[in-house]
Amino acid sequence: MxxxxxxxxxxxxxxxxxxxxxxxxxxxxxxxxxxxxxxxxxxxxxxxxxxxxxxxxxxxxxxxxxxxxxxxxxxxxxxxxxxxxxxxxxxxxxxxxxxxxxxxxxxxxxxxxxxxxxxxxxxxxxxxxxxxxxxxxxxxxxxxxxxxxxxxxxxxxxxxxxxxxxxxxxxxxxxxxxxxxxxxxxxxxxxxxxxxxxxxxxxxxxxxxxxxxxxxxxxxxxxxxxxxxxxxxxxxxxxxxxxxxxxxxxxxxxEPLPSRSITPGAIQIVEVSTNPPGPASEEKPYEFIEIVNLSNAEVELSGATIGDAPSADAPGVDPLEYFAGDGGCESLTCLAPGARALIVGQGYAGPIGLGLVLTTDDSTIADGGLTNTEPVVLWDPSGVLVSSYRLWPDPSGEPLPADEQPLHRIEPSADDAPLSWVSAPASPGE
Structure with missing residues (x-):
């Protein structure tokens, strides 16, 4: 498409x-x-x-x-x-x-x-x-x-x-x-x-x-x-x-909607673009996070939040809102089993591919946008950690985004550890 x-x-x-x-x-x-x-x-x-x-x-x-x-x-x-x-x-x-x-x-x-x-x-x-x-x-x-x-x-x-x-x-x-x-x-x-x-x-x-x-x-x-x-x-x-x-x-x-309580690991962060192509001053509109539903049930993402710090109430933690696309189930913010979603800021100008697109409530993701060494954490509505990227003892260590490419989780179910991430070409929504 x-x-x-x-x-x-x-x-x-x-x-x-x-x-x-x-x-x-x-x-x-x-x-x-x-x-x-x-x-x-x-x-x-x-x-x-x-x-x-x-x-x-x-x-x-x-x-x-x-x-x-x-x-x-x-x-x-x-x-x-x-x-x-x-x-x-x-x-x-x-x-x-x-x-x-x-x-x-x-x-x-x-x-x-x-x-x-x-x-x-x-x-x-x-x-x-x-x-x-x-x-x-x-x-x-x-x-x-x-x-x-x-x-x-x-x-x-x-x-x-x-x-x-x-x-x-x-x-x-x-x-x-x-x-x-x-x-x-x-x-x-x-x-x-x-x-x-x-x-x-x-x-x-x-x-x-x-x-x-x-x-x-x-x-x-x-x-x-x-x-x-x-x-x-x-x-x-x-x-x-x-x-x-x-x-x-x-x-x-x-009729009941899918539960807003998200089982940790059911939704996994699988791709994070913190260093898109182009000068640093123009990167923010092209940053994105991709997630996938690894469970066998629909997951409701209404009330979930995304942030760039290891705390659910840190400055810049953003609620997720529907923006475009289809997650494969009735609710606009629901993600069907195996379906993917992009998380972007409201100023996003890059490709979206197929599937659901969720946005933060401001122009960038988290606290002024993403950086190469900050973690990314997805929280459920009650503040329980659902999935993370770069929540490591030393988040400034390797691997870092190379050649202006995102980092990808080598296996969707892999633990969030340095060996689980690799730099590869961007594939938002694919």
């Missing part, structure tokens, strides 16, 4: 959409001051969106960007499917953004124009501010909205569009409330879905029934177990491993 340029795939949404250019988001939202995300609500009611297109919550009235957009009937197909309220590490840090995930659970395309998101203590967001107006979400596709703190790189908030996932972000000092709060989505005058968590003071609501969800865990998301079911109460939800842009642990319709 002819090699394809992966960079061209990064701007595809669905067959029916030709999106406007999204080179960068507009300027970050104004810093409205710090917010105590653990403070009580003091019984303050949280009204629904009103007819004027504003929402008044614990932080005062939301700012309206202009005239309220006309109601958009297609928005009723959207469901809140995952929320990460209290990430591991600093809330809103460079490696620990808060996020809300929405999914189009209907059979028709959803026009995102007119979408409004009211999440305490975020500012009220609309489609114009997030540069979503005019974009469409295909049936089954996800929209992920991330919040970073104001002291991180604004480039983290850049938009990303693939056929299955549209991701946007913003910088703001106010984070999701950790002890109690509410997330509502809809148009300017109608709530189509809502989630209430933590303590449960009396509050008017048009999209939630019964007591609030209370099983919040630090570092864990809350996932809707079945996107097709919506009882508007806590029974729809459970704690889960953070997996933005992927199906919940139970999958659609209650």
């Amino acid at each position: 002819a090699n394809r340029n992966l960079a061209a795939l990064a701007l595809i949404t669905c067959a029916c959409l030709e999106p406007p250019e999204l080179d960068e988001l507009s300027a970050p939202l104004a810093d409205l001051g710090g917010v105590d995300t653990w403070g009580p609500l003091d019984g303050a009611p949280i009204p629904s969106f009103d007819d004027e297109g504003t929402s008044a919550g614990a932080d005062g009235p939301g700012e309206d960007s202009g005239a309220a957009p006309a109601d958009n009937p297609s928005l009723v197909q959207l469901r809140i499917t995952e929320i990460l309220v209290d990430p591991k590490g600093k809330d809103g840090g460079a490696d620990s953004p808060e996020f809300i995930e929405l999914q189009n659970t209907g059979a028709e395309v959803v026009d995102l124009s007119g979408l409004r998101i009211d999440a305490q203590s975020w500012p009220v967001l609309d489609a114009d501010e997030l540069e979503l107006s005019g974009l469409e979400l295909a049936p089954g596709a996800f929209l992920v909205i991330r919040r970073w703190a104001t002291d991180v790189d604004p480039g983290l908030a850049s938009a990303s569009i693939t056929p299955a996932i549209t991701s946007v972000g913003f910088l703001h000092s106010g984070g999701l409330r950790n002890a109690d709060g509410r997330v509502a989505i809809g148009s300017a005058s109608e709530i189509v879905d809502e989630f209430v968590y933590g303590v449960d003071p009396a509050r008017p609501s048009s999209g939630w029934a019964g007591a609030a969800f209370t099983e919040l865990r630090s570092g864990q998301s809350v996932c809707r177990s079945d996107p097709s079911a919506d009882h508007d109460d806590a029974s729809d939800w459970s704690s889960c491993v953070p997996n933005p842009g992927q199906a919940s642990p139970e999958g659609s319709g209650g």
Whole structure:
């Protein structure tokens, strides 16, 4: 199969959409001051969106960007499917953004124009501010909205569009409330879905029934177990491993997905390109890692991470996201027995061959890209080491990449030791 340029795939949404250019988001939202995300609500009611297109919550009235957009009937197909309220590490840090995930659970395309998101203590967001107006979400596709703190790189908030996932972000000092709060989505005058968590003071609501969800865990998301079911109460939800842009642990319709716990050795790193041809200043867009499923079962890679240090929480450890191709099973991030996948940065410009392509959440792999003497480690969602390259007592020793070629594992099941690796021509996806 002819090699394809992966960079061209990064701007595809669905067959029916030709999106406007999204080179960068507009300027970050104004810093409205710090917010105590653990403070009580003091019984303050949280009204629904009103007819004027504003929402008044614990932080005062939301700012309206202009005239309220006309109601958009297609928005009723959207469901809140995952929320990460209290990430591991600093809330809103460079490696620990808060996020809300929405999914189009209907059979028709959803026009995102007119979408409004009211999440305490975020500012009220609309489609114009997030540069979503005019974009469409295909049936089954996800929209992920991330919040970073104001002291991180604004480039983290850049938009990303693939056929299955549209991701946007913003910088703001106010984070999701950790002890109690509410997330509502809809148009300017109608709530189509809502989630209430933590303590449960009396509050008017048009999209939630019964007591609030209370099983919040630090570092864990809350996932809707079945996107097709919506009882508007806590029974729809459970704690889960953070997996933005992927199906919940139970999958659609209650059908279980492959386990996110990956048996060590089931997935093996078999090729690592840290020194591609060309000058060093131009190498990063051509670095890649290739993995293979050596087991006799499908392996779900959602929630897995890749890094260049012997620690699952080292700086630069990247979550893996779907980018292109097919791993041979139903889930976009699943790898079938014997199938291979490439792991690349979002700026990858090299060949991809056949099979699945996974990307990190920034332009390079790991902490600013790979080097010739750093290890590469694949971790499962719980931080268990799955496979490694160059995790040796002396990672600076031989063999080193020679003649600008990758190192290959001589046998996929071989131990990660110097004698198990050899320099050979690149064969990504083959």
